[in-house]
Amino acid sequence: MFNVLVKYFEKFKFKLDRHTFHWLIFIAILILVSSALLIMLVEPDEQFSNFIDALWWAIVTATTVGYGDKYAVTLLGRIISIIVMLLGIGIVGGITAKLADIFIEFKRRRELGEVEAEYTGHIVICGWSSKAKEIINQILNEDLERKQIVLVADIERDPFLDNDLIHFVRGDITREEVLKRAGVQRAKSAIVLNADENDATTVLTVLTIETLNPDIYTIAEISSSENKIHLKNANVDEIIVNNQINSQLMVRSALYQGTSQVISELLSNESGNEIYIFTADNKDIGNNFLDVFTKYKREDDIILLGIKREDQIITNPANDEKIQAGDKYFYIAKTKAK
Incomplete structure (x- = not known):
């Protein structure tokens, strides 16, 4: 039973004080079982006819719920009840405090991007900028069955802390261990942004992603079209050249007025x-x-x-x-x- 409980909390991916947690659970069970056996010995049979009734009384007494359906009528039984109440408050309080520490620590580590993403079929976005924020909002606005997003960026805290659909992983987007924590090997697609305007970072990130998951659909952003060959060699599915797209759109808009408005509507899911x-x-x-x-x-x-x-x-x-x-x-x- 102890190992089951510990394994459950281990999914939060932080160090659990196994010794303390074991002893808290052990003492709680020992108090409940022993008090149930003692109350059966000192109380009349019609009050506690079986162990299940006695254990039920021990649980509601230790937790100070006190439904009143089962209670002690003898002096010795009442003394046992008082002892169970006092011990129960301490043990239940200790377990509650320990669990509170666990969840507070988990929330802190999630905010700092230290919790591993355990999703499958999600979208990984590498790099942080105002463009990343816009991309995430666009994905969330789409009519999709799965919108789970993992953001990988070397920033201090989760910029979407209150959104359960976005999981933040902190670290260098080129590092294999960081991308593994983002679950790239199980992801459906990855968007690699050229946040630092360094194409070498984009190329290295894509190479690492493709090594971890050859079947992933990758979209990479670069600044110079000369580096497209490197991304193609890395099996990138789609390549976006920033300056090239902007300049081409400007030319089309100058020659054929209104072009940018049409493209903007088609690319945005907010209207039209x-x-x-x-x-x-x-x-x-x-x-x-x-x-x-x-x-x-x-x-x-x-x-x-x-x-x-x-x-x-x-x-x-x-x-x-x-x-x-x-x-x-x-x-x-x-x-x-x-």
Whole structure:
């Protein structure tokens, strides 16, 4: 029984005073059992006819609950009751204080990012900046079955302490032991931000992540397009070049006014339409893209932008492009269709 209790509290990942906790539980059980046996010896049979009734009396007496359904009627029985009350207050108080210390310590360590993340299928975000905060808020606003996020950053305290959906792990994002504490080996996807504007940090972080979990879907941010080759060699799934995207968007907006507003609406989930993706229906396989485009616009009021076919992205496919098994559609809609 003692080992079961200790193993339960060990999940909080901090040092538990096993000796003290063992003795508190042992003494509590000893007092309850011995007092139950003693009360059966000194009290009439009609008052405590079996050990279960006596143990019940011992528990409610030691915890000073005192339901009154079972009570001592003899002088010796009342003396035993007083002793059980006094001892019970001390033992129960000690156990309660010990448990309070455990949870306070756990909360402190969680705030400092020292608690290991034990999730599966979560999203890991590496690096902290105002952009990271915006990304996290966008994920939380999405209509997802699982929104569990693990933030890995070398900052002092958890910036989302009151949000149970966000788990903070403190440390250098390039360190293997830090990423293991974030549960990267069990994560669904990882976003590596270029928070320090050092592409070498991003590359090293991605290499470590891919080593720990080759199946993870990684999105990495860099400042220079020259370093894209390093990320591709590291099997990064998507690469975002900061300056390149900003400059391209500015050019398109200068040439075609309003472009930035359209892109902003599609990328934000706060209002308007957004970009989503879903797997092609079996009924669509073999049909022309124009036919399925018309079908989804008419039936679901969504606009298909293109097809993701394995590692290939086909935007604005030809009208007679045949839909294949495993194809996924990129589409625009006000709400998630599927």
